[in-house]
Amino acid sequence: MNLEPSYWPLAAVLISLLGVVPILLSDRRPNLREAWTVLISLGKFTIIAALLPAVLEGGGYRITLAEVLPGVAIALRVDAMGMYFALVASFLWILTSIYSIGYMRALDEHDQTRYYASFAVAMSATVGVAFSANLLTLYLFYEMLSLSTYPLVTHKQDAEARSAGRKYLTYLLGTSVAFTLPAMILIYTLTGTLDFTAGGILAGKADASTVSLLLVLLVFGFAKAAVMPFHGWLPAAMVAPTPVSSFLHGVAVVKVGVFSILRMVFFVFGTGLLADLNLGVVLTTLASITVLVASLVALTQDNLKRRLAYSTIGQLSYMILGAGMLTAAGMTGGLLHLSMHAFGKITLFLCAGAIYIAAHKSNISEMDGLGRRMPVTYGAFFLASLSIIGMPPLGGFLSKWSLVVGAIDGGQLLLVAVVLVSSMLNAAYFFPIVYRGFFARAADGNGGEEIREAPLLCLIPLSITALFCLALFLWPSVLLQLIQMVVSS
Amino acid sequence: MSATNLHMYALATPLIGAFAVMVVGRFSRRAVAPMVLGILSFSFAAALAVFLQVLSGGGFRYVVGNWLAPYGIELSVDHLGSLMQLLVSGVALTASVSAVKSVAKDLEERQHLFFTLYLILIAGLHGLVLTADAFNVYVLLEIASITAYGLIALGRGRAVVSSFNYVIMGSTGACFYLLGIGYLYILTGTLNMADLARIIPTLESGAALATAFAFCIVGLWIKMAFFPLHVWLPNAYSDMPDGAAVLVAPLMTKVTIYLMIRFMFSIFSPAYEFIQHAGVQQIVVGVAALGIVCASAMAIAQKNLRRMLTYLIIAEVGYMVGGVWLANAQGMTGAILHIVNDALMTLCLFLAVSAIAYHEGALDFDRLRGLFRRMPVTMAALVVAALSMIGVPPTCGFFSKWYLLLGGIEAGQWLYVGALIFSSLVNAVLFFRVIEIAYFRTPDEVAHGSGHEALQVREAPAAMLQPLVLAAAALIGVGLATGPLVQHVIRFAVPVGF
Numbered sequence: 001m002n003l004e005p006s007y008w009p010l011a012a013v014l015i016s017l018l019g020v021v022p023i024l025l026s027d028r029r030p031n032l033r034e035a036w037t038v039l040i041s042l043g044k045f046t047i048i049a050a051l052l053p054a055v056l057e058g059g060g061y062r063i064t065l066a067e068v069l070p071g072v073a074i075a076l077r078v079d080a081m082g083m084y085f086a087l088v089a090s091f092l093w094i095l096t097s098i099y100s101i102g103y104m105r106a107l108d109e110h111d112q113t114r115y116y117a118s119f120a121v122a123m124s125a126t127v128g129v130a131f132s133a134n135l136l137t138l139y140l141f142y143e144m145l146s147l148s149t150y151p152l153v154t155h156k157q158d159a160e161a162r163s164a165g166r167k168y169l170t171y172l173l174g175t176s177v178a179f180t181l182p183a184m185i186l187i188y189t190l191t192g193t194l195d196f197t198a199g200g201i202l203a204g205k206a207d208a209s210t211v212s213l214l215l216v217l218l219v220f221g222f223a224k225a226a227v228m229p230f231h232g233w234l235p236a237a238m239v240a241p242t243p244v245s246s247f248l249h250g251v252a253v254v255k256v257g258v259f260s261i262l263r264m265v266f267f268v269f270g271t272g273l274l275a276d277l278n279l280g281v282v283l284t285t286l287a288s289i290t291v292l293v294a295s296l297v298a299l300t301q302d303n304l305k306r307r308l309a310y311s312t313i314g315q316l317s318y319m320i321l322g323a324g325m326l327t328a329a330g331m332t333g334g335l336l337h338l339s340m341h342a343f344g345k346i347t348l349f350l351c352a353g354a355i356y357i358a359a360h361k362s363n364i365s366e367m368d369g370l371g372r373r374m375p376v377t378y379g380a381f382f383l384a385s386l387s388i389i390g391m392p393p394l395g396g397f398l399s400k401w402s403l404v405v406g407a408i409d410g411g412q413l414l415l416v417a418v419v420l421v422s423s424m425l426n427a428a429y430f431f432p433i434v435y436r437g438f439f440a441r442a443a444d445g446n447g448g449e450e451i452r453e454a455p456l457l458c459l460i461p462l463s464i465t466a467l468f469c470l471a472l473f474l475w476p477s478v479l480l481q482l483i484q485m486v487v488s489s
Numbered sequence: 490m491s492a493t494n495l496h497m498y499a500l501a502t503p504l505i506g507a508f509a510v511m512v513v514g515r516f517s518r519r520a521v522a523p524m525v526l527g528i529l530s531f532s533f534a535a536a537l538a539v540f541l542q543v544l545s546g547g548g549f550r551y552v553v554g555n556w557l558a559p560y561g562i563e564l565s566v567d568h569l570g571s572l573m574q575l576l577v578s579g580v581a582l583t584a585s586v587s588a589v590k591s592v593a594k595d596l597e598e599r600q601h602l603f604f605t606l607y608l609i610l611i612a613g614l615h616g617l618v619l620t621a622d623a624f625n626v627y628v629l630l631e632i633a634s635i636t637a638y639g640l641i642a643l644g645r646g647r648a649v650v651s652s653f654n655y656v657i658m659g660s661t662g663a664c665f666y667l668l669g670i671g672y673l674y675i676l677t678g679t680l681n682m683a684d685l686a687r688i689i690p691t692l693e694s695g696a697a698l699a700t701a702f703a704f705c706i707v708g709l710w711i712k713m714a715f716f717p718l719h720v721w722l723p724n725a726y727s728d729m730p731d732g733a734a735v736l737v738a739p740l741m742t743k744v745t746i747y748l749m750i751r752f753m754f755s756i757f758s759p760a761y762e763f764i765q766h767a768g769v770q771q772i773v774v775g776v777a778a779l780g781i782v783c784a785s786a787m788a789i790a791q792k793n794l795r796r797m798l799t800y801l802i803i804a805e806v807g808y809m810v811g812g813v814w815l816a817n818a819q820g821m822t823g824a825i826l827h828i829v830n831d832a833l834m835t836l837c838l839f840l841a842v843s844a845i846a847y848h849e850g851a852l853d854f855d856r857l858r859g860l861f862r863r864m865p866v867t868m869a870a871l872v873v874a875a876l877s878m879i880g881v882p883p884t885c886g887f888f889s890k891w892y893l894l895l896g897g898i899e900a901g902q903w904l905y906v907g908a909l910i911f912s913s914l915v916n917a918v919l920f921f922r923v924i925e926i927a928y929f930r931t932p933d934e935v936a937h938g939s940g941h942e943a944l945q946v947r948e949a950p951a952a953m954l955q956p957l958v959l960a961a962a963a964l965i966g967v968g969l970a971t972g973p974l975v976q977h978v979i980r981f982a983v984p985v986g987f
Contacts, residue, residue, distance in 0.1 A: 067972040068888060074969070140882040147876070154928070162929050169921055177879070177913045182906070185894050 004054070006061040009076040009131045012047045012086070016040050017124040020117045027113045034101045037116050041097045044123065045090040048083070055083045056481060062133060072194050074140065077133035080485035081266070081335075085259050086130040087482075088339045089252055092346055093123050095461035096247035099350055102457025103243050106357045114151055115241070121148035126252045129259060135184050135194040135268065138260060139176070142222070145256055146172040152244045153237045164236040171223050171233035179221030183214050187268065196263060198489040200270020208277045211269065215282055218264045224257025225320065226313045228290040234313055238305040242356060245305055246349030251342045254312060258319045258338060265323045266331075266486065275326045280410075283324025288418045290317035295425035302363050304352045307429060308345065314422060315341045315388060322403050325415065328487050330406025335483045336476070337399035340387060343468045344396055347384035350462035351377050354454035364433055371437025373451040376459055378437045380466035385430035387469040390423050395472035493551065495542070496566050499535035499578060500615040502528050507608035514601020521601050522589040528608065529582040532615070536571070536578040543571040544977060550621065550683075563681060565621035565755075569825065569982035573618035573747050576829055580739050580836050581611045583956040588732035590952045591843050595730050596643060603643060607736065610636040614744050623670050623756060624680040626748060627663065630712065634659045637741060640733035641725050651724035658721040662711030669704030672697060673756075685756045694765055702761075705752055713745035715806050716780025723799040731843035734795075739835040742802060743828045746809045750825070753813065754984045763816040770814055774900075777811030778908035780804070785915040794845075794852040797919060798838055801878065804912055805831045811905050812893045818987040820896025825979045826971065827889035830877070833967060834886060837874040837960035841867050844949035844957055860927035863947050866954055868927055870961035875920035877964045880913050885968035892975075 019040035026032040051061060055078060062077040078086075100119070104112050125148055128141030146169065154165035188194055190205045202211060223230040237249050265271065265283070274280050294314035301307035315337070322334020352362075354377045361367055371378035383394065390400035400419060407415035453459060472479070506528035514521045543549075548567030556562065566574075585607070592603050613633035620626055638659065642652035674680055676697055677688040692698055707718075714722040726738055753762055763770050781804050788800035809831070812824030842852060844867045849856050861868045877886035890909060897906040948954060967974070 066969045068883070068969065069891065069972065070975075073972075074883065136882065143881045147881070151928075157929055162925060166921075166925065169917070173879075173917050173921075174914060177917065178910060181880075181913075182894070182910060185891065185898060189895060189898050 002058070003060045003062040003077055003079075005063060007063060008047060008051055009061050009078050010063050010065070012044060012051070012090075013076065013124055013128045013131060015044050015047065015124075016120040016127075019120050023117050023120060024113060030105075030112065033113060033116060034097075037097045037100075037120065038094070040120060041090070041094045041123070044127070045094055048086050048090045048127070051078050052083060052087065052478075054078075055080055055485075056478075058485070064133075069136070069188075071192055072134060072136050072188070074137050075133035076128070076131045076137065077196075078131055080482045080489075081259075081263070082130040082132070084335070084479065084482040084486070085255065085338065086127050088342050088479075089126050089130065089255070090123075092247060092251055092342060092465070095464055096243050096346070099246075099353070099458050099461040100243040102455040103241065103353055103357060106455055106458070107241075109155070109241065111155070115155060118148050118151045119244075122152070122248060122252065126256055129256045132196075132263075134196060135187065138263065139180060139184060142180075142224070142256065142260060143173070143176060145224075145253060146176070149244070149248055149253060152248065153240045155241055155244070156239060161239050164239045167236040168233045171230055175221050175223035175230055179217045181221075183217040183221055186210070186214060196267035198267060200266075200268055200273050202268060203270055203273045211273065211277055212279055212282065215264075215269065215274075215279055218268075219261055219283065219286060219320070222257045222260040222264075224253050225261050225316055226254060226257065226290075227286050227317060227320065228293060228313070231290070231294070231313045235306050235309040238303075238309050242305070242349060242353030245309075246346050246353060249309065250312060250345040250349045254316055255338055255342060258316050261320055262323050262335065262338075266489075271326050271331070280324045280326040283320055284412070284415060287317040287321035287324055288415065290314065291321065291418060291422045292425075295422050295429070298429045299425065302365055304355070304362055304364050304367070304433070305349070307364065307433075308348055308352060311348075311388070311426065311429065312341075312345055314426075315345065318399075318403065318419070318422075321415065321418070322399075322406060325403075325406045325410045325412065327406045327409040329402050329409050331487045332480075332483050333399050333402030333404075333406050335486060336402055336479065337396070339479055340395040340399045340469075340472060343465050343472060344384040344387040344394075347380055347462055347465040347469065348388070350458070350465065351381040351384070354458050354462060357454045357458060359451050364436065367433070368436050368440035370451065371434065374437075374453050376453055376463060378434065380462050381437075382434050383466045383469055385426075385434065389426045389430060393473045394469050395476065396469070398473060398476060493549065495535045496539045496551070496564070496571070496574060496619060497553070499532045499539065499574060500612060500619065502532045502535070503581075503608040503615065504612035507605045507612065510601055510608060511605040514604070518598075518600055521604055522593070525585055525589065525604050525608065526582075529578065529585050529611070532611070533578040533582045536574045536615075539566060540571045540575045543568055548981075562625060563621040563683075564619040565682070566619060567981070568978050569747075569750075570619050572829070572978050573744070574615060576832055577611070577614045577618060577740060577744065580832055581614075581736060583960060584735035584739070584836060584840070586956045587735055587840050587843055587953045590950050591847060592730065592732035594847065595645075595732065599643065603640070603730070603732065606636045606639045607733070610640065610736065614740055617744050618747060621682045621755075622680055623673065623682055623685060623752075626751075627667055627670060630666070630745075630748070631663055633741065633744070634663065634712070637733075637737050640737065641729040643733070644729040646728055647724070648728040651721075651728040655721045655725040658711055658718075662708045662718075664708070665704045665711065666708030669701045669706075669708060672701035672704065676701065682751070682755045686758070689757060689761070694761070699766075702757060706749065709745055709749045709752065710810075713742045713749070713806055713810075714803055715810050716776065716784060716803060719780075719784070719803045719806070722803060723796055726799040726802065727793070727795040731839070731846055735836065735839045735843055738798075738802060738839050739832040742806055743809075743832045746806065746813075746824070746828055749810070750813055750982075759816065759984050759987065762814075770816055773814040774811050774902050774905050777807045777814065778902070778905040780807035781811070781905075781908040781912045785912045788919055789915060792854055794854065794857065794923060795842055797923075798835075798842065801916070801919070802835060805835075808890075808893060808909065808912075811902075811908075812896060815893075815896040815900045815902060815905070816987075817896050817899050818983050819892050819899055821983045821987060822975055822979050823889050823892030823894075823896050825982055826885075826892055826975065829974075830885040830889045830964075830967065833960060833963050834874055834877050837870060837957065837964060838878075840953070840957040840960055841871040841874065844953045847949040847953060848947060854923065854926055857923060857927045863945065864949070865946065866948055867957060868924075870957045872920075872924060873961040873964055875916070875924065877968075878916045878920065880916075883968045884964045885971065886964070888968055888971040
């Protein structure tokens with residue numbers, strides 16, 4: 001791959017980090033502050049989109065900032081895989097920013113400046129992870145993301161938020177220091193480099209037991225991917241304001257975890273090495289257990305956001321499952337599910353937020369009949385849940401189809417069963433919500449006549465993301481092309 | 490001034506300045522602060538010039554007053570020495586900006602006396618990092634220690650008792666060291682480091698030499714509070730005035746570790762310590778690991794920010810002693826890097842403590858409630874220092890820990906590797922506990938509906954904030970500069986044969 005030196009990747013990462021300054025300075029002028037947020041999110045997406053053509057032509061960009069250790073620099077690079085993730089994340093950030101304005105103002109939340117500033121830092125970290133050229137840089141941005149989202153998770157600053165925040169950092173920081181850091185040092189000792197290289201760097205440098213150890217350390221070390229048993233932080237993090245749950249804990253944070261694991265599988269271990277040592281089964285076993293157990297737990301949750309959180313835990317492991325199949329179709333499916341799930345889950349969370357603003361309800365059992373009051377919200381919810389279940393004509397179908405094909409290609413019929421059973425479980429925990437919304441009678445007799453749809457600033461983003469679930473089924477070509485480039489390398 | 494004399498100016502200015510401050514301070518208290526800052530700025534500029542000179546032209550030896558060794562005083566200005574001199578003068582200058590403010594508040598009438606001791610201590614540290622004579626190490630170490638006893642005794646509460654405790658322990662350490670070099674002198678007839686290094690390999694490696702080595706090294710361990718010889722440190726460091734803590738806490742233990750490195754590699758040799766006494770090496774690394782774990786555990790039990798930090802200093806001493814005794818290049822690089830990084834981290838933490846104490850007084854965890862609202866800048870700097878202590882990149886703490894872990898893995902010292910990771914996790918718990926209290930809890934007065942000033946921003950004076958912010962920035966800056974620092978400076982300090 002031919003990577004051209006350029007400052008643009010750095011600009012893409014830094015724009016939202018430096019954007020914190022004007023956001024903080026306009027503390028007393030909310031309109032100006034929100035204008036900055038939207039402007040920065042648009043700028044970020046524009047820069048990333050401008051880098052896309054070169055990547056599609058098979059090129060890319062790179063920049064080395066500082067050579068901090070022999071053979072290891074803090075360096076960024078834009079390749080197909082990073083571009084794919086950065087594109088999805090930065091696009092969804094624009095919509096989340098707009099939604100945040102509607103949400104935070106409707107609820108008259110405190111400390112909004114801190115909220116927007118932390119959000120911007122988190123976004124820098126997310127794109128930083130996407131564009132990292134080596135494991136050290138990735139680790140740096142990964143930690144930055146854990147820390148910058150802490151004030152967001154604990155936004156309410158009450159006792160519940162405090163214990164959630166404690167759990168959040170214990171899981172995320174604890175695993176990364178205890179597992180990822182030693183794994184990284186071990187890789188460096190073995191290979192003398194940490195650069196992401198297509199086909200991996202470990203082949204021939206480590207024996208089977210060391211590679212297995214590293215794999216397990218890294219899968220659990222990137223606990224943002226919420227592979228069981230290190231998933232407990234995600235439901236806890238749901239105390240955050242809904243835009244945070246939707247974007248960060250539906251898209252950015254959790255996908256950073258999955259993205260990191262996939263980066264390891266493709267660019268550190270190399271699928272060839274994992275296939276030779278027959279280690280794909282480690283990934284698929286851990287992922288299958290998580291997929292099934294999380295879906296079952298989701299069934300039992302009455303709090304809407306917690307149900308969505310367990311759904312997220314399950315869906316994330318689909319992506320790891322796909323990578324673990326070690327077949328082209330499986331990997332394509334796993335990567336594709338990253339974006340399909342992103343659009344679907346963000347819509348679901350945004351709907352949950354809209355319901356909370358409009359009706360101040362967060363438990364599913366209290367939402368009977370709400371759909372008739374809020375048809376747009378519930379319509380979007382329905383579309384997005386169909387996509388995540390994997391029904392045509394919605395994006396999620398493509399990724400699940402690809403996963404099933406991948407499992408058959410690899411001759412792993414058990415995994416086909418896992419995907420299908422779990423999809424049925426998905427239907428089982430999503431449909432009742434929609435059904436109750438549209439058809440059930442409200443328990444207290446009055447249909448809540450005073451309840452209206454949420455503010456427009458909330459409705460528009462969630463409609464757009466819902467429509468994207470549909471559009472991505474029809475026109476997935478750019479995303480597929482990027483994925484193809486990753487898989488074929 | 491000739492270019493080769495610059496390091497002498499860096500050393501002599503604080504020494505002479507100390508007496509000038511005492512005399513002038515009797516008549517005009519206002520003149521003390523500008524004098525101290527002027528003296529230390531000059532010293533820092535000279536140290537910086539020497540460092541740049543060594544970077545470009547390499548190290549050199551210097552004979553004070555042209556009295557030749559072995560009778561005269563010889564100094565060795567090499568890469569490591571000039572780096573340490575830069576560190577000492579830089580930390581001293583930064584600390585003094587803050588100290589001037591806090592001492593004016595805490596000690597009022599006795600300011601000039603405080604700064605007299607303060608400057609003599611700095612001069613002693615300058616001497617320690619440069620000297621090439623084993624006996625001068627003893628003399629200078631006592632100059633630094635005795636002034637430190639004095640500074641501690643000026644502190645609050647039971648400071649006099651703590652200081653006395655430190656006097657007993659410190660003097661025991663000094664006696665051990667003196668006995669050790671006595672043995673060396675009997676065996677070799679010289680105390681010049683270069684001569685010693687030449688003669689020792691020709692001696693038969695017998696009990697006498699081992700006794701000399703053991704006395705010296707244990708003496709230094711007492712002085713640096715290496716576990717389990719650390720008991721004097723927590724009381725002494727938490728009771729001294731904040732103005733002294735910002736200087737003593739970052740530098741004293743670190744300079745002593747530097748002395749241990751000098752003693753082990755400029756007088757004795759890796760072959761002596763690591764090959765002839767490989768068993769001792771294993772034990773020392775094991776004790777270091779144990780020290781890291783125990784000190785971290787004791788830090789958890791503390792309910793006061795200052796005391797918590799003192800136990801962390803002991804844990805960090807374990808990092809560095811362990812790193813040196815790993816007996817490989819990575820561990821040694823990590824240890825030296827950590828001397829620099831830990832000095833900066835401790836500086837930043839104690840500057841933050843001093844800034845918080847300026848308004849709050851005591852630093853029990855209960856008093857920290859709501860501090861993020863009252864002192865946002867201070868807390869931001871504290872968070873950066875905390876991240877460095879935990880070892881989050883790109884702060885410098887990550888990189889030294891990286892080298893230390895690398896060395897530990899290379900040496901197969903899994904106990905030490907485990908201890909480092911354990912201590913990182915404990916640091917995360919410790920600091921996030923503090924951050925959580927400062928972020929969530931609102932002070933009681935607010936809960937009772939009175940005292941809204943508890944929610945107003947009330948930062949420490951600018952003179953205390955500026956050095957703090959500078960130190961926090963340095964943690965990131967030094968972290969990013971790790972590559973060149975190792976490449977151009979520390980590499981030369983790693984003994985040949987590693």
